[in-house]
Amino acid sequence: GIQGVSLSFYCMMNHYRQYVEFFILSIHGQLFIGTVNCAEENKGKWASVFRKIKISIEELEQSRNLL
Known part of the structure; x- marks a missing residue:
């Protein structure tokens, strides 16, 4: 499965x-x-791009679980 952390901040x-x-x-x-x-x-x-990155990782994980 996927485990991890995501941090959002300003520089x-x-x-x-x-x-x-x-x-x-x-x-x-x-x-x-x-x-x-x-x-x-x-x-x-860019918020939608950030979401698409996260969704694509989740979809990759789901497709791997189906194999």
């Missing part, structure tokens, strides 16, 4: 805040590390 840049989503997963013992980031004002535009 201060020179003139704006950077939104960062960082995740570490263990999928059947294999380490998967990922990060996505964007300027804070673009967070809403």
Whole structure:
């Protein structure tokens, strides 16, 4: 199965805040590390992309369980 953690936070840049989503997963013992980031004002535009990444990982896990 999938086990892991996802962290969301902001980093201060020179003139704006950077939104960062960082995740570490263990999928059947294999380490998967990922990060996505964007300027804070673009967070809403990228939210669907962040969700699609998570969903694709879950779908991969489900398809593996069906084999």
